[in-house]
Amino acid sequence: MGLGNQKRQSKKPKGASTLQKAARIRNLSSQKENVAPAASSTPRLSKPPPKVKNYNHEYEKSQRKLRHGKTTIAKLRADLKHANALHTQTTQAEHKQAQKITELTLTIGNLVANTRETSAKGKGSQDLLRKKNKALQQRIQRSVKTLTQSVNRAKKHHFCRATEKGVYTIQARRLARIMVDSGCARAKVGPLMAQIGAVFGVHINREMSRRTVGRAIEEGGVAAKMQIAYELSLNEGVTISADSTSNRGLNIEASHLAARAPDYANGNVDTTPKSIPKVRFLGVEKTIDHTSAESVRGWNTRITEFIDVFNRSPLAKRLLRKLSVRDFLKILKGMNGDHASNEKSTAKRMQDLKHEASIEELGEQVLAGKTFMELVDYLSAWNLKKIAEAGGMDGWNALSPAEQSDRDAKLMKEVVVALGKDAYDALDSEDRRLLDLFVWGGCCMHKDLNSFKGGNCEMMLEWDKLAVFGPILLANKDNAALLRNLLDPAQRKDAILTEDQLRAFEASTRGGVKTCALAGAIFNNKDDKKGQADRHVDFMTVKLGKQHPRFPDTSNTRFGSHGDAAAELITYLPEYLEMLELIQWSKHNPSLTNIERNLLHALRDIPTLTELVAMTIYKMVITHPYLRQVRGPGTESTNLLDLGPLHREVCSHVQSILVDPDIIFGSNPSFESATLDGLEWNDTHAMAAVFKMIPSLPHVKEVTLAFFRGSLATWTRFSAEFAPGGIIDTCSAEEKELAWMPSTNDANEGALGAYRVAIRGKPSLTLHQYNSLAMYRRNDTQSFMDAVLTAEDHAYIMREARHIDASGSEAQRRREIVDFRTRTAEMQKTKAVAKSQKAAKVLQDNLTRSLIKLSNMETLTIPQIHDQLNAYRARGVQNMLANSKYPRKAEKLAALKAAFNAYVGRSDGVVVLDVPSHMPEVLPMIIEDWRDEEETEMEE
Numbered sequence: 010m011g012l013g014n015q016k017r018q019s020k021k022p023k024g025a026s027t028l029q030k031a032a033r034i035r036n037l038s039s040q041k042e043n044v045a046p047a048a049s050s051t052p053r054l055s056k057p058p059p060k061v062k063n064y065n066h067e068y069e070k071s072q073r074k075l076r077h078g079k080t081t082i083a084k085l086r087a088d089l090k091h092a093n094a095l096h097t098q099t100t101q102a103e104h105k106q107a108q109k110i111t112e113l114t115l116t117i118g119n120l121v122a123n124t125r126e127t128s129a130k131g132k133g134s135q136d137l138l139r140k141k142n143k144a145l146q147q148r149i150q151r152s153v154k155t156l157t158q159s160v161n162r163a164k165k166h167h168f169c170r171a172t173e174k175g176v177y178t179i180q181a182r183r184l185a186r187i188m189v190d191s192g193c194a195r196a197k198v199g200p201l202m203a204q205i206g207a208v209f210g211v212h213i214n215r216e217m218s219r220r221t222v223g224r225a226i227e228e229g230g231v232a233a234k235m236q237i238a239y240e241l242s243l244n245e246g247v248t249i250s251a252d253s254t255s256n257r258g259l260n261i262e263a264s265h266l267a268a269r270a271p272d273y274a275n276g277n278v279d280t281t282p283k284s285i286p287k288v289r290f291l292g293v294e295k296t297i298d299h300t301s302a303e304s305v306r307g308w309n310t311r312i313t314e315f316i317d318v319f320n321r322s323p324l325a326k327r328l329l330r331k332l333s334v335r336d337f338l339k340i341l342k343g344m345n346g347d348h349a350s351n352e353k354s355t356a357k358r359m360q361d362l363k364h365e366a367s368i369e370e371l372g373e374q375v376l377a378g379k380t381f382m383e384l385v386d387y388l389s390a391w392n393l394k395k396i397a398e399a400g401g402m403d404g405w406n407a408l409s410p411a412e413q414s415d416r417d418a419k420l421m422k423e424v425v426v427a428l429g430k431d432a433y434d435a436l437d438s439e440d441r442r443l444l445d446l447f448v449w450g451g452c453c454m455h456k457d458l459n460s461f462k463g464g465n466c467e468m469m470l471e472w473d474k475l476a477v478f479g480p481i482l483l484a485n486k487d488n489a490a491l492l493r494n495l496l497d498p499a500q501r502k503d504a505i506l507t508e509d510q511l512r513a514f515e516a517s518t519r520g521g522v523k524t525c526a527l528a529g530a531i532f533n534n535k536d537d538k539k540g541q542a543d544r545h546v547d548f549m550t551v552k553l554g555k556q557h558p559r560f561p562d563t564s565n566t567r568f569g570s571h572g573d574a575a576a577e578l579i580t581y582l583p584e585y586l587e588m589l590e591l592i593q594w595s596k597h598n599p600s601l602t603n604i605e606r607n608l609l610h611a612l613r614d615i616p617t618l619t620e621l622v623a624m625t626i627y628k629m630v631i632t633h634p635y636l637r638q639v640r641g642p643g644t645e646s647t648n649l650l651d652l653g654p655l656h657r658e659v660c661s662h663v664q665s666i667l668v669d670p671d672i673i674f675g676s677n678p679s680f681e682s683a684t685l686d687g688l689e690w691n692d693t694h695a696m697a698a699v700f701k702m703i704p705s706l707p708h709v710k711e712v713t714l715a716f717f718r719g720s721l722a723t724w725t726r727f728s729a730e731f732a733p734g735g736i737i738d739t740c741s742a743e744e745k746e747l748a749w750m751p752s753t754n755d756a757n758e759g760a761l762g763a764y765r766v767a768i769r770g771k772p773s774l775t776l777h778q779y780n781s782l783a784m785y786r787r788n789d790t791q792s793f794m795d796a797v798l799t800a801e802d803h804a805y806i807m808r809e810a811r812h813i814d815a816s817g818s819e820a821q822r823r824r825e826i827v828d829f830r831t832r833t834a835e836m837q838k839t840k841a842v843a844k845s846q847k848a849a850k851v852l853q854d855n856l857t858r859s860l861i862k863l864s865n866m867e868t869l870t871i872p873q874i875h876d877q878l879n880a881y882r883a884r885g886v887q888n889m890l891a892n893s894k895y896p897r898k899a900e901k902l903a904a905l906k907a908a909f910n911a912y913v914g915r916s917d918g919v920v921v922l923d924v925p926s927h928m929p930e931v932l933p934m935i936i937e938d939w940r941d942e943e944e945t946e947m948e949e
Contacts, residue, residue, distance in 0.1 A: 230781025238319030246747025372429030467719025521620030529563030
């Protein structure tokens with residue numbers, strides 16, 4: 010910059026005279042540089058002086074160059090200042106350059122001073138001036154080059170490469186997973202990265218595509234699978250859990266594994282005695298049905314997949330580890346879940362698989378310990394058995410090589426199992442116990458849920474025992490039209506019901522639980538378009554003077570919501586009555602819907618309020634204190650197997666209240682003696698409202714004790730695994746640590762709910778991509794990747810993710826489900842057709858069977874009587890019971906005579922054979938049955 014001016018030609022006229030030169034020399038004092046004119050010799054007028062090179066002109070040129078150099082330096086300083094503002098990392102380098110510029114300025118100043126001094130002295134040395142001038146030019150060139158390089162380096166620091174050799178970096182892929190997990194759409198990840206970089210002054214060279222973001226998510230899932238298998242290799246005992254539900258017509262199952270895990274965040278890669286058990290998410294899978302056999306198949310598939318991904322990884326080769334499903338079954342020590350029969354059946358099947366794996370391992374160990382001759386002698390007998398089963402040597406030779414190979418493999422398995430059973434029987438009881446240790450534990454949340462249900466059932470039966478009218482009937486809209494007079498509180502007694510009214514009465518429900526369900530449907534309906542919703546929150550907030558929460562979610566039947574709803578209604582009963590009045594009179598046509606009217610009547614009904622009070626008392630005395638100890642703050646590491654004393658304490662405390670009701674209903678009840686844990690009431694306002702209302706409820710004590718009595722029976726039944734002498738009770742502390750399991754099944758319940766919410770928001774999200782992202786987030790897989798994996802492992806993960814992405818596993822699973830349903834439908838149809846054909850044949854036989862005269866009936870045997878009864882039943886004789894309902898021959902014969910008389914009376918005394926001209930169509934009956942079944946399922 011500025012150096013091109015060195016070639017600019019001077020505009021000084023050529024051939025100046027001596028006088029002109031002298032004048033210019035005199036005028037030099039007025040120049041900007043203020044250089045003294047050089048001494049000149051006396052001009053000779055007679056003879057022109059010889060041409061002498063004008064060094065003053067050269068000096069002027071140098072001055073111009075110097076000015077341009079200064080201008081260039083000023084511009085470069087501005088550029089350097091701008092670069093320094095772009096990135097703080099170049100501050101030190103710029104500081105050094107500033108020092109260089111200062112030194113250069115001083116040098117230039119010294120050179121200028123020296124030049125001026127030289128000019129003032131007169132003639133200077135031409136060689137010295139030329140050298141200094143050249144040195145000055147070179148310094149300027151070097152300073153420009155140095156400053157340009159500094160600016161380029163500063164700009165380079167603000168450039169980010171998202172790829173290396175065409176592949177996105179590990180950091181970029183990690184950022185993509187974090188952004189998607191935070192809610193960013195996959196298609197927006199790349200542009201958003203670029204925009205964020207631009208905000209911070211960083212240019213990203215390439216935007217990540219939607220497909221690549223999906224691959225990055227898959228890679229997180231592959232790493233999570235490796236993590237699960239890696240942690241299996243570090244543990245001596247693990248437990249599993251699962252739960253299932255339906256979503257959009259398909260059954261889905263969530264599963265978790267509980268194991269001790271290293272503290273990856275602190276750089277640990279191995280477990281220690283102080284390692285905290287972690288609950289690892291294994292994903293959500295679509296199953297073909299809800300059977301335990303399908304659940305076991307799913308477990309085998311998942312564990313096999315995780316182990317296979319790990320065994321093929323560079324990590325396994327580097328650690329010299331190789332796992333198998335048998336290794337997993339060996340360390341499997343238990344299973345927990347809800348109390349459903351299929352979950353218990355799944356646990357039993359997994360326990361059987363564990364035992365079979367132990368037998369096979371013992372058999373293989375015995376087989377490996379035999380010498381060659383012992384092995385030959387032992388296998389020869391089995392070989393003879395194999396040949397004999399094939400029909401001798403000729404039969405064996407007639408088999409194909411494939412069949413022979415299959416029989417050999419089957420034989421070896423039988424040999425291993427036989428040896429394993431002998432070895433197992435030879436073990437002492439302690440070794441067998443440790444080998445077969447498998448504990449089942451039930452979710453504590455389900456225990457409390459079922460105890461509440463048991464208490465409610467007993468409470469509803471108590472009204473009949475008291476011989477008093479129970480809660481008001483809360484009929485639906487259709488039944489309410491038939492029972493309008495009965496539902497009037499002023500006309501409840503001595504009502505005479507018609508048959509239709511009786512059916513409507515029996516189909517209707519009542520009580521505190523029903524009231525809570527109605528209130529939830531009105532004030533917090535699961536359908537946002539229905540109910541009061543925010544109007545309820547706003548009304549209660551204004552009335553109470555503080556922000557009020559939503560009504561308990563009974564509409565979605567959340568855990569404990571009915572007890573919370575009872576406490577809410579009792580605490581703010583006047584406000585809810587006022588709100589129902591407001592709902593009625595705020596409508597264009599003032600009225601209440603049937604559900605609103607039911608709730609209003611229930612909240613004014615003494616028996617219904619009695620049940621609500623009983624539910625609230627139980628919630629505060631038992632439920633909340635119990636839940637604080639099984640899932641409250643600080644219970645994340647609580648072992649379910651250590652909660653046996655707690656459940657015995659629950660039963661003991663309920664029994665103490667039944668023995669001494671004054672603990673609650675005395676003149677001065679205290680939470681120290683009333684609550685299970687002796688702590689303050691969970692809701693002091695609710696209990697204050699309860700104690701205030703108790704004097705106005707005549708049967709509250711009996712009804713509440715009935716609730717506690719019913720819950721006690723349920724607690725005893727649902728805590729059977731903690732029974733004295735049971736497997737949990739006899740486990741040592743070390744065995745309980747090996748079989749550690751969480752106290753609740755919340756992890757699986759939450760995983761199923763999270764999947765339904767995620768699919769609702771992103772319908773196109775595939776199941777394996779959801780599992781990849783959820784496992785990566787829930788299992789803290791990134792910490793595992795940072796602490797354990799290397800670049801080689803990351804490359805393997807990328808390849809595996811591409812393979813999974815191209816495998817079409819989601820479509821394959823959907824085809825399997827459709828094929829299963831198709832096969833099931835065909836099988837059911839075949840059975841139905843066969844059944845209808847059989848029924849048609851039986852009907853034809855009965856219609857064509859001759860009817861015996863009344864006088865000949867006494868000689869009939871029991872089978873003949875049955876045939877005659879079937880014949881009359883086929884001909885449409887009414888009021889005939891099934892043959893099994895007539896236990897004795899005399900009763901059967903009497904029924905036959907009655908059928909004969911009914912048939913003869915219908916035929917005007919003429920006995921004829923009613924043979925239809927064509928067989929009735931059976932298919933409509935099947936369709937009707939199917940419709941009934943579907944309606945039943947929909948109601949559930």
